[in-house]
Amino acid sequence: MAATLTERYISAVTKSLNPTAQDDVRIELEASIADAVEARVEQGEPSADAEHRVLTDLGDPAILAAGYADRPLHLIGPKYFLTWWRLLKLLLCIVPVVAAFGVALATILAGGNVGEVIGQVIGVTFSVAVHLVFWVTLVFFILERTGADTGVRWSVDQLPEPAANSVGRADLIASLGFLVIGVGAIFWDRFLGFFPTGADPIPVLNPALWPWWITGLFVLIVAEVLLAVGIYARGRWTTGFAVINTALAVLFASWALTLLGRGELVNPEFLDFVVQAGGEGFARGELASAQQGGVFGILAAITGVCLVLFPAWDITDGWLKTRRAKYQA
């Protein structure tokens, strides 16, 4: 004979319970259901209908089982939710970026073309993010079920500074200081040289860039200065500033990447000098990796990735600050 609805219901409830509690719950539930059905039958209901009705009222057996076993019916409850969410946001800000950087570098060094680099970066970044979300959530799922303490407590010290979102003097000084040091470094490199060669200084940047390419760079730097002052004067980031910031960052990246791509960014004399100073071992190292463009190919790849990444960060930062300023207003 096929199992009755009640039998099927009860086994659905008890199957996930602790074995020691199973029999107890089963016998008690049998009696409770039988009592309820009996009461309905006494009222004149057909027994099949009564059984159906009683079991429907009891609801999903998994919910009842969770009630018996004191199991939560949520993935991550209020106790852990914020810790989980904050940790996830923090990790998602850091790990995929680092992974993207690493993959871009590795693909370029392995001789990949632009399409391969982009494809690899998108693929790996996506799978890293998915893994991150999955594993972090799994850990918190287990914490939720074991009731372990994460040790994270909130205190008033964590309240964000109200001024943190507006643009302060510190931001302006940092921007200007950075740009002044940059300009100073370019002049120093050209006329005094960073490296003691014992003879005339050898600039790192290609002297052929003077005057036009360098002038172009200075124009960009002046524009950056004006932007920093403008933002300071306005007191906050706006969409307009973010657009200008984006344009400047893209222009700067194009300037540097074009020259790097053409092999005109770095002074060839300087490269020769480095190879000579490095001795035979260094030169051999270059030969061994000659297929991929040698040591300088590696350096150029690293520089190139940095030249994309830093402007990208600068652009993102500008938009983030704009958005925050909007929320505050």
Added chain:
Amino acid sequence: MDMNETLDTHLQELRRGTIVLACLQLLRTPGYGYGLLESLEQRGFATDANTLYPLLRRLEKQEYLTSEWNTDEARPRKFYRTSEAGIRLADTLTSEWVALTEAIATLTDHTPEQEN
């Protein structure tokens, strides 16, 4: 969420703890699952079977209820009875309930004066 839904939520919140107290008081004389469900309903503490049955087990685990199988009748039933600790808990909850009732009464008494 419409008005009725929010009303239901508020009523549910207010009633939530009362089922425990009602069970502890009723089970000073031993009772079993379905019988208790009926008595609760008759006395105005309508509750769902799927809330009550796990609740009884939880209270038993917390040692506010004791249980005993009665196999005298055709159907073996698990009888629950409020333990010593359960009676103390019921007394505490009852005096809390009384205090709350008084406090709420003073709220409505004082409202017109505060408006002056």
